[in-house]
Amino acid sequence: MPWHTEVVTDTTPHVRQRPVPTPTASAPDRSLRGYRRALVVLTLAVAAWGAVWAVVTPPFQAPDEQNHLNSVLRLAYGGGWPAPGDAYFSPAVVDAVDEAAYHSDPPGRWVHRSDARQFVDADPVPRDERTRVETTTALGEASSGNDVDQMTQHPPLYYALGAGLLQATSLTDARWDQAMLALRLLDVLLLALVVPLAAETARRVTGSPSAGLVAAAFPLLLPQLGHIMGAVNNDALVLLACAVVTYLASRVVTGDLRWRVAVAIGLAVGLGLLTKVMVAFALPTVGVAYLLARGRPWPARLGRVGVAVGVAGVVGGWWWVRNVLTLGAVQPVGLPRDPATVAQVPDAEVPSLIVEKLAQAFFGNLSWLEVRIPGAWVVAGSVVLIAAGLVALVLPGARRAAAALLLLPGGLALGVAYNAWDAHAVTGGLVAVQGRYVFGGVPALAAVVAVAVWQLVRRSERRLALAVPVFATLALTAAVWGIAWAFEAFYRGPGESVGDAVDRWLAWSPLEAVPLLVLLVLAGVAFVAALVATVAWPNRLAAPRPGPGSVKDDR
Structure with missing residues (x-):
């Protein structure tokens, strides 16, 4: 051998x-x-x-997730890529954040805050009642008074890819949680x-x-x-x-x-x-x-x-x-950070x-x-x-x-x-x-x-x-x-x-x-x-x- x-x-x-x-x-x-x-x-x-x-x-219990969703929707609906500081949250995302009880503490938080709203006390919005994204709610404007979406400080490739996915799957006109899951x-x-x-x-x-x-x-x-x-x-x-x-x-x-x-x-x-x-x-x-x-x-x-x-x-x-x-x-x-x-x-x-x-x-x-x-x-x-x-x-x-x-x-x-x-x-x-x-x-x-x-x-x-x-x-x-x-x-x-x-x-x-x-x-x-x-x-x-x-x- x-x-x-x-x-x-x-x-x-x-x-x-x-x-x-x-x-x-x-x-x-x-x-x-x-x-x-x-x-x-x-x-x-x-x-x-x-x-x-x-x-x-x-939903939205990961860093900046509402910003990323908002920027994808903006591109999907032809809102372009504004200069940093000039992009705003859309009405659909504002409603979604509220429906998701975003401003609440999860039970596993490292320090319990008794004075804060608790996620386990929030009432989930039934699926068929959750906000749908549509033409009239998908784009944010400065006049709406909504907060700034700072993601336009980055280039748009990822968001264009996400927008293409939503368009290919017809999820541009869907409930916000369905669009989020697809992304x-x-x-x-x-x-x-x-x-x-x-x-x-x-x-x-x-x-x-x-x-x-x-x-x-x-x-x-x-x-x-x-x-x-x-x-x-x-x-x-x-x-x-x-x-x-x-x-x-x-x-x-x-x-x-x-x-x-x-x-x-x-x-x-x-x-x-x-x-x-x-x-x-x-x-x-x-x-x-x-x-x-x-x-x-x-x-x-x-x-x-x-x-x-x-x-x-x-x-x-x-x-x-x-x-x-x-x-x-x-x-x-x-989005400049307030030192205070x-x-x-x-x-x-x-x-x-x-x-x-x-x-x-x-x-x-x-x-x-x-x-x-x-x-x-x-x-x-x-x-x-x-x-x-x-x-x-x-x-x-x-x-x-x-x-x-x-x-x-x-x-x-x-x-x-x-x-x-x-x-x-x-x-x-x-x-x-x-x-x-x-x-x-x-x-x-x-x-x-x-x-x-x-x-x-x-x-x-x-x-x-x-x-x-x-x-x-x-x-x-x-x-x-x-x-x-x-x-x-x-x-x-x-x-x-x-x-x-x-x-x-x-x-x-x-x-x-x-x-x-x-x-x-x-x-x-x-x-x-x-x-x-x-x-x-x-x-x-x-x-x-x-x-x-x-x-x-x-x-």
Whole structure:
């Protein structure tokens, strides 16, 4: 029987080699097919998870959701994209906010306010009596006296996509909660598209399909991600754009220096910049990926960076240049904040509070950051992510790729921290410390965690295959726990039974009981299928051929 060698790391400093049988010619193909099937199942599980979040979160109990809905409706009804500060809430959205009991505290709020209206005391408006969006109520005007919708401080791509969905589904003329659910499910679709991109990033930098499956399951560990991606929020398109850039950067740092990859990177960054300026934080990842790549001389690599940046500027960067030239700021303020309404924070406490609030909001601050995930989850999750980053950076095998990928979440976190610090100098308080602003780095974090697991099993595909069902089981368990925690925090009042909470949920939902039950059953099937697929993965995995990710291929 012919033999080849597989590099294995021992506990001693030296590297030894041992013979392993060469697989049959068809084994790699079977392994790849099995990987793709498992990846599809995990992607469906993440989509189902997001869909359940979309029906569990009460209307407008996610950051700025009324603004996002309002801006989508404006475009859907031909209201254009006014200058920042000149867009107003429509009568339909004003009525919807009132009908949803927006100005009330959910029962799981971190501090109970006895003097505030409680969500559990509000009477749900029957579905057939809820406001319908129509021509006369879909557009807001300054003369109406309604508040400013500040979302025109961003470019309109996400809102145009949402408007197109409502028009394609004839939901422009529908109840507000039906239109909202459709837009929430659009964000769930965008989240689902991220999963294979994260998986392929991990597989690219390690050469391991098992690492790809670890990365695919990673999003399920973040309750806040499900909450935000199951709401109407332009961060969903930012996440997808950053996922595309992350995957393409992983190709670059591992040697794919074709011109079309540089053009594709520019297109992805440019389209992302037509959604939010945060996508600009992907550019350092792109630059470092080309810097660390091998196979071309410096001028050739710099030329590709120039092409990527140039295409990004032509596609979407012009929006922000225009802002500077016409409005005097990269991102103008759509709704100035009144410093008198901001709680004051002493200068000495600012750094620690930024770190604490950002970590908390990254893992799970639901609603308008009112419902806080247990601190143990935040501490454990933060420690794991930091440790994974260190392992991926220190141990040989994928250090180059890890260094490039970690720049995106790291840059986003630093950007949020700087913005909060800068605002503190003006207002004396801490504002905009939102974990969702770092979600563009989730695909990179998923890949880095997969790299760390790959390193901890000493880069053995067989051992990593055995770790896949363990990791996936933990992720699926965390996903179920997060939804159960959110359900109680939103719907179950003090001293009430689960049945009381279910009744309240059914009354507020845009869906009747039967469609909700069907959705839950399908989600359960998707979760079970993901569990079965990952448990069966080690048995279906064929012995891999030598490929990228060896000790000598330090990516």
